[in-house]
Amino acid sequence: MEQGQTPSEKPGNPPAQASLHELRTAENSAAYSLPKLQSMKQTNPHLKLLDVGAGSGTISASFAKLIPNGHVTGIDVNPNILPRARAVAEAAGIENIEFQEGSVYKLPFADETFDITVCHQVLIHIGTPWEALREMLRVTKRGGIVGVREGDYEMECVWPENSELSKFHELMAGLMRAGGGTPIAGRELVSWALKVGVEPSQIVLSYSTLSYSMPSERKACAQGLCDQLRGGGLRAKALKFDLGTQDEFEDMAKAWKDWMKRDDASLVLLQTEILIEK
Amino acid sequence: MEQGQTPSEKPGNPPAQASLHELRTAENSAAYSLPKLQSMKQTNPHLKLLDVGAGSGTISASFAKLIPNGHVTGIDVNPNILPRARAVAEAAGIENIEFQEGSVYKLPFADETFDITVCHQVLIHIGTPWEALREMLRVTKRGGIVGVREGDYEMECVWPENSELSKFHELMAGLMRAGGGTPIAGRELVSWALKVGVEPSQIVLSYSTLSYSMPSERKACAQGLCDQLRGGGLRAKALKFDLGTQDEFEDMAKAWKDWMKRDDASLVLLQTEILIEK
Numbered sequence: 373m374e375q376g377q378t379p380s381e382k383p384g385n386p387p388a389q390a391s392l393h394e395l396r397t398a399e400n401s402a403a404y405s406l407p408k409l410q411s412m413k414q415t416n417p418h419l420k421l422l423d424v425g426a427g428s429g430t431i432s433a434s435f436a437k438l439i440p441n442g443h444v445t446g447i448d449v450n451p452n453i454l455p456r457a458r459a460v461a462e463a464a465g466i467e468n469i470e471f472q473e474g475s476v477y478k479l480p481f482a483d484e485t486f487d488i489t490v491c492h493q494v495l496i497h498i499g500t501p502w503e504a505l506r507e508m509l510r511v512t513k514r515g516g517i518v519g520v521r522e523g524d525y526e527m528e529c530v531w532p533e534n535s536e537l538s539k540f541h542e543l544m545a546g547l548m549r550a551g552g553g554t555p556i557a558g559r560e561l562v563s564w565a566l567k568v569g570v571e572p573s574q575i576v577l578s579y580s581t582l583s584y585s586m587p588s589e590r591k592a593c594a595q596g597l598c599d600q601l602r603g604g605g606l607r608a609k610a611l612k613f614d615l616g617t618q619d620e621f622e623d624m625a626k627a628w629k630d631w632m633k634r635d636d637a638s639l640v641l642l643q644t645e646i647l648i649e650k
Numbered sequence: 651m652e653q654g655q656t657p658s659e660k661p662g663n664p665p666a667q668a669s670l671h672e673l674r675t676a677e678n679s680a681a682y683s684l685p686k687l688q689s690m691k692q693t694n695p696h697l698k699l700l701d702v703g704a705g706s707g708t709i710s711a712s713f714a715k716l717i718p719n720g721h722v723t724g725i726d727v728n729p730n731i732l733p734r735a736r737a738v739a740e741a742a743g744i745e746n747i748e749f750q751e752g753s754v755y756k757l758p759f760a761d762e763t764f765d766i767t768v769c770h771q772v773l774i775h776i777g778t779p780w781e782a783l784r785e786m787l788r789v790t791k792r793g794g795i796v797g798v799r800e801g802d803y804e805m806e807c808v809w810p811e812n813s814e815l816s817k818f819h820e821l822m823a824g825l826m827r828a829g830g831g832t833p834i835a836g837r838e839l840v841s842w843a844l845k846v847g848v849e850p851s852q853i854v855l856s857y858s859t860l861s862y863s864m865p866s867e868r869k870a871c872a873q874g875l876c877d878q879l880r881g882g883g884l885r886a887k888a889l890k891f892d893l894g895t896q897d898e899f900e901d902m903a904k905a906w907k908d909w910m911k912r913d914d915a916s917l918v919l920l921q922t923e924i925l926i927e928k
Binding site: 524526527529531532558559560562563566572577579580581583585635636638640642644 | 802804805807809810836837838840841844850855857858859861863864913914916918920922
């Protein structure tokens, strides 16, 4: 299924994966970068921030709120998501923001344009993530920072386990491999930074978790995954790459609905973060 | 090798595993419990706290500092560690503390004795952890709290990977199974609490990480693990259960020393925490 074919994917409306993605904010997904952002803002209220792979733009928009006298640029390689990102920012009354199409491998900006360049769950999806990191460093000013937060497919834990949920995990890993991504991105972040010439002393490494365990969190998680299994880009891609059948996806969706109802159910994903001072 | 046979294991001196264990404090290993402890202290400065499986007592001692008008009891099933725990507390000038022998399955205290009962990396080592949790709840007063923090052997990530470090992971898991423990304790904590009658609304679940990535952290980690591989209880137990040879342990120790020297090396362990309001 292509973008824009279903009512939920009309420009400006959330796509199928959005119910989870649009819960993301700078506060819950880029907390590791905020103390440094706040200290930089003291010196320069007019910070320019680039959010690479902005998607629906909820992280970009919350960054823009944090630097009301600065400016945020969100870019995404998928032009079909940009109207949604603009709608999210507009609905929040945010004006110091713009979204445009662009690839992390060839950012459409001059050297040293931004004070802060960030991405979230982007490098995990691509084949030569260190080249992306090199490009993010290029467009960042000296004295600025580059921040990256990525997951690690081998550091995900779902409880209680069952065969359908295990198959779902394999499906997601298969999709990532089919797309040329790097499922264990988190643990490799520092290696990638060193590979493009960053010194160890420039890097601050940290970890956090993304978890769904409260009833409302479990419901949002299960609903979001069911939406993806029953429609939208994930399902279409999985069928295209022959990673499962529609019946199997339906069984997985039912398993997530059952999981959601259990008082002891949880899903936790380790997140690795690096903050590079350029 | 039995406790007390080597100079490093004389009473009052740190045992072989201590260089890592004794880095533990309430602040770095029980942070999830501290906001609640501080609010309880406002109402009652004379809090009574029980630390189950206190080991070298560094966590117990730092709890005692946090409640100077309260009292901490540390218990451990291994009487040979108690002199070390007492020495640690004495060296820190802490007087509102005592250590005694005791099993988590049969705590030597009356019902509702403590305001706060905690343990750290204890339930992961035992066969019926929910019975331990039931016992911790028994000795805790109504209105008090029980706090537990446990790791999960499938949620550990070492980078860069190699065959020796993978074998080390298998060795540790093998030791735990040989001892009757539960390697994936973290994810099961809520299930265990529900099993002994705790209501979901009484439980706060949280996650954190324990990581070694800075040069000083990597050095402490590698040194601690090498100490265990080259002497002390871990090596003795591994040989007893035929989980490897001395040559293999030496190869693992060398692999940790090599790992330590790499700028991109890291070890991260997910930690699960539950705080139960009784």
